[in-house]
Every structure is written in structure tokens, then in C-alpha cells.
Amino acid sequence: MESMEKKEYAIDFGNLREQVHVFAPATVANMICGFDVLGFALDYPGDEVKMYRVAEPGVRIRAIHGDDGRLPLDADKNTVSACVKMLLEHLGIADELGVEIELTKHMPIGSGLGSSSASTVAGLFAINSLLGNPLSKEELMPFCVEGERLACGHGHADNVAPALMGGVTLIRGYDPLDIVRLPVPNELYAGVVFPQVDVPTRDARQLIKEKVWLKDAVTQWGNIAGLIAGLYEGDYALIGRSMQDVLIEPTRAILIPEFYEMKRLALEAGALSFGISGSGPSVVAIARGKEAAERAASRIQQHLTDCDIESLKYVSSVNVNGPKILN
Structure with a gap:
């Protein structure tokens, strides 16, 4: 430690x-x-x-x-x-x-x-x-x-x-x-869906390449910088186009059933961006406002149901306080 x-x-x-x-x-x-x-x-x-x-x-x-x-x-x-x-x-x-x-x-x-x-x-x-x-x-x-x-x-x-x-x-x-x-824009919401399939964190990390192409690294650096700028400026369009992953997602998406169809449905439903939460298999649709996040998550969950994949859904704003005492 x-x-x-x-x-x-x-x-x-x-x-x-x-x-x-x-x-x-x-x-x-x-x-x-x-x-x-x-x-x-x-x-x-x-x-x-x-x-x-x-x-x-x-x-x-x-x-x-x-x-x-x-x-x-x-x-x-x-x-x-x-x-x-x-x-x-x-x-x-x-x-x-x-x-x-x-x-x-x-x-x-x-x-x-x-x-x-x-x-x-x-x-x-x-x-x-x-x-x-x-x-x-x-x-x-x-x-x-x-x-x-x-x-x-x-x-x-x-x-x-x-x-x-x-x-x-x-x-x-x-x-x-x-x-x-970092600052949190007031209308930033997440629609999270957990497909109930097993993707252990250790296994997901082992798939990650140790070396990446310089052009991909440059793209990722630009996206991270753009996301941070979008958070500071409250620019939802910039946040959306910056939250793109060219390094990790292409590999980890293999482990998540229906990933690219879920992505299509989320963006079609009005999400700003879509990707993997942590090491997966949960996926997240980032949206401006609760209604858009709910709509995207519901369409994803319905698609998984149609594919006979059970799932859990959570729609949440960003929690700015962290842990709290309940008693």
C-alpha cells in the first residue's frame, strides 16, 4: 500500500x-x-x-x-x-x-x-x-x-x-x-443496464493489449481532453462526441452479448454516448436528462429480454456526495 x-x-x-x-x-x-x-x-x-x-x-x-x-x-x-x-x-x-x-x-x-x-x-x-x-x-x-x-x-x-x-x-x-x-453538469444522467452474464474483472483485464497504435492513443487522449472540457463547459454535445473508446471497448465488447445492437438502440433513443461500465458486463448510456436516460436503458433492456437475457436496469443522476450515514 x-x-x-x-x-x-x-x-x-x-x-x-x-x-x-x-x-x-x-x-x-x-x-x-x-x-x-x-x-x-x-x-x-x-x-x-x-x-x-x-x-x-x-x-x-x-x-x-x-x-x-x-x-x-x-x-x-x-x-x-x-x-x-x-x-x-x-x-x-x-x-x-x-x-x-x-x-x-x-x-x-x-x-x-x-x-x-x-x-x-x-x-x-x-x-x-x-x-x-x-x-x-x-x-x-x-x-x-x-x-x-x-x-x-x-x-x-x-x-x-x-x-x-x-x-x-x-x-x-x-x-x-x-x-x-471534476465538475458535474446538472442534467447529466446515466442509464445503466446489467446483462446477467458472467464477465470476471480479472478475465476482462487479461484481454487488454499491452501495446497500442500511436494513432489510437492520440485519438483517446483527444477524447479524454474533450470530455473534461465538456464537463467544465457544460457542453453536452462535446461530452457525447468525446466519450468514444478506441482502445479498450473493441476487445471487451466481445465478452458482452448484443453489445453493438445495444449501442445502436441507445444512440437511436437519444443517448449522448454509450459504452461499457468498468470491466462489464454492465453497459451505460450517458444522456442529457432523466427521460432520455430512461428511454435508452428501457430499449436496451427490452432488447435483452427479446434475446432471452435477463438484466437489471438503473437510471441515475451523478451522485456528487459519495457515501452517507443513514442513521
Whole structure:
């Protein structure tokens, strides 16, 4: 994990919360053209963590709901509890504080919507809140990135950054970690559809070419720059024509049934752009306004139904706040 500056944190054990209930949002990583450097948070779905202070020191998982038994209850193997333990060790209170975690998954695992990052962010936000917020969000971020490394073998921040910070985020660099929050136009909406097919993140990453043509790289750089300019200017037309992916999408689209037909339907329905959310198989139609996003997502879902492919649909504005306390 990226080294954290050691400093003294004032933890008042006599004034800690006894429990906290936190929601952290799903995210759309890459934003189509910004592989591993761009992402934004959704209003829903997301994951919830209830955290309880207990007398016996240590971190334990009390229960996990909504995962169909797929996630480990072992606190050393589950990314939520493992990251909470790292944070307590960093604060020097791992042997003094006892917490139990109850995780509720409201989003599919392996959906391309940042399932692991939402859980990790919820857990770290919860423990920080329970302790009286000794760390800023910026100081929590390296622990979130480590959670992604544990979950999928690659410590990327394009899911955890928007999940924790909210809004649209740019990861300018990883050494050191440098995250920039970008402006969010008021009418920017996402119509997300999750075709219920299995595309593991590790497998999706293995398909990516290690070398690309210079002309394709130049096209992608222009698209990323154009998207960022469009966000600052509130120029929806510029946002739409910039969110094009010539590097990653052509390979990953092979794993997603009916991808190009879904793309055609989304653009025909009025979406500004269309692409893969994270590593897939979820796809996202970016639109100006909720109505256009709903129309695009509904047409995509109906097409999948006609092809006997079950799917889930989410229509959301960009969540500018990130995680929140529910109680």
C-alpha cells in the first residue's frame, strides 16, 4: 500500500459512536474513454455497512446479506474487514478497539459497477465515522485502493475515488496518488443496464493489449481532453462526441452479448454516448436528462429480454456526495 504519513490522531475512546450505518454508491469506471483514470458515482444502487462497537478487541464480520454466500466471512479475507483492520493498525488502536460488521449487498457482484469498491468505501467511511472522523477522505483513499488490490489483484482507483469523493473524478497519477474532482453538469444522467452474464474483472483485464497504435492513443487522449472540457463547459454535445473508446471497448465488447445492437438502440433513443461500465458486463448510456436516460436503458433492456437475457436496469443522476450515514 502507498505509504501513509505517520502522525498522531486524537481518538477519544470515551466519545466514540456505538454504531453507525453507512451507504456507499455504485460507480461507472472509465467513463468510456478514460480507462483507469476516470469514473463517476451513481445515486443507486450501492452497498450498506452497519458497524458496531463491541467490547472484545478485533474486527469481525457479523453477517453478510445479498451475496448468495459468495463472500468470505473470514475477516482477513473479506476486503471490507481487511481494510478496516489496516486502518486501525495505521491509527495504532488495533489492539484496543473491537468492531463487528454487517454488510448488505444491494448490487450484483461482478457487474462492472464497482461492487467491491462500494463495500470497501462503506466500511472505511463507517469506521472513520465511528471514530469521530480522524481522517479526511483524502487520507482514507489509499486504504480504499488497497481494498481494490485485495479484491481483484490491481490497485486502481477509478471506482473507489468516485465512490468515496462523489461526483466525477480524475486519477491524474498513482505515484503519488493524485485525484482531481471534476465538475458535474446538472442534467447529466446515466442509464445503466446489467446483462446477467458472467464477465470476471480479472478475465476482462487479461484481454487488454499491452501495446497500442500511436494513432489510437492520440485519438483517446483527444477524447479524454474533450470530455473534461465538456464537463467544465457544460457542453453536452462535446461530452457525447468525446466519450468514444478506441482502445479498450473493441476487445471487451466481445465478452458482452448484443453489445453493438445495444449501442445502436441507445444512440437511436437519444443517448449522448454509450459504452461499457468498468470491466462489464454492465453497459451505460450517458444522456442529457432523466427521460432520455430512461428511454435508452428501457430499449436496451427490452432488447435483452427479446434475446432471452435477463438484466437489471438503473437510471441515475451523478451522485456528487459519495457515501452517507443513514442513521
